[in-house]
Amino acid sequence: MAYVIQSYKKIRQFFIEIGELSYFAIRYFKEALKPPWEFKELIRQCYHMGNRSLVLVGVTGFIIGLVLTLQSRPTLMEFGAVSWMPNMVGISIVREIGPVITALICAGRIASGIGAELGSMRVTEQIDAMEVSGTNPFKYLVVTRITATTLMLPLLVIFGDTVALYGSALVENLKGDVSFQLYFNTVFDALEFGDLVPATIKSFFFGFTIGLVGCYKGYYCKKGTAGVGVAANTAVVTASLLLFVVDFIAVFVSDIFYEL
């Protein structure tokens, strides 16, 4: 019986959280459309989230490109299909691996950072101080951060994809004597408009999800300094899980468009 009650409480809490997160998202749109806008803070956040994630995204993308090519090469050689390597790597990176891996890295770096930053601001009453000074903290802290992640993630994905393709081209160049020019020509021949557009659109949603979850967890942080750690941790876990849900929906919807 105790197990049933506990399960009921957990399920109830899950739905409450979904409701609160949805309300938080609605509030974001309401506040984002109303002036005054915090452009200066938005640009600062874009720089903070975009520029400072470049190295991490670049290194990860490069290694993913290298590893993917190295791992696939023997199998493709077995079937005599090694010339398909640029096509396979290009499509898989641009359509799926690039956006998902970049988003997961950003969930780890950005969502936890936002969760911890806003959480510590909440417990040290900095958010209250902002409110008392006549500045809307939701607009200043939340709207700018969610907008920044939404705008920056597609750019990071494009950067990550490019670096991953360079990694793959390097392996092909060293192992298969394929020039960089030939490699990239083959990749761009294989890629279609229908591969790039859905991947870019879903990157915006990934960015929005990361910003939304990070801000929600930090903004409503409770239980003192211990709560800051919890906020940062749950922000990463929830954002990562939601990214897969968003990815599934995006693939499902883009498949419908392909069939049309």
Place this chain on the structure above:
Amino acid sequence: MNYSMNDQQHILKQNEQVATKEMVIEIRDLRKSFGDNHVLNGFSMTLYKGENLVVMGKSGSGKSVMIKCLVGLMQPDSGFLSVMGKEIKTLDRKTLDALRSDIGFLFQGSALYDSMTVRENLEFPMRRHKEKLGNIEDTTPLVLEALENVGLAHTMDLMPSELSGGMKRRVALARTLILKPKIILYDEPTSGLDPITAKEIIELMRSIQKMYGTSSLIITHDVDCARVISERMVLLVDGINYAEGSYAELSKSTDPKVEAFFKK
């Protein structure tokens, strides 16, 4: 409430005296609960223009909740809250923000913005209240003046993490003063400070009141702070204003609940 005859007579006399003064804050029958925890059970008090009023209570008695309700950071369950003749509950966001520029709030932990320098911390409240300050272009003289008044002009370009606890409290006070408020709400201004620094902060609060002519509502459980700074005191016990009077009167009270505050 166990008031002696003398206490009651004095409160009546005091009420007659203050009736002629201008009221800047009025709280009537304020109630606030968190689940089953009834923090405020009908708390009432008034703050008059130019007065230093200390509200004392034990930790968790609802002192901070009360002042957070006053500036609209928390919504009370019921009760009447008025600041400078405006009822807080009825105000829209814009009017409330305009009213907030006349209320300074010194937070318990200073609440300086970690990611900003001292200068940026002081400039931050000015962003939304430029009309009040006369649409000034250069904020430096105002920032410098506020910092000089708390004796920390040299810290302008430092980060909050580079300041000591007492310095942070002074900078927070300077940030409070930057908009030249008419009322200052102090939430535990001396908590977490050593006795010497606490004394300095109290002296600073007194000099600021003289300089700016503000009315002050001070929330504390520090008896020494209350003794030095208060003109009138309200004791918050069981969610109500249990006793009122000057420090001298209340410290002589024979009521056990009042006595408990003044026992060394």
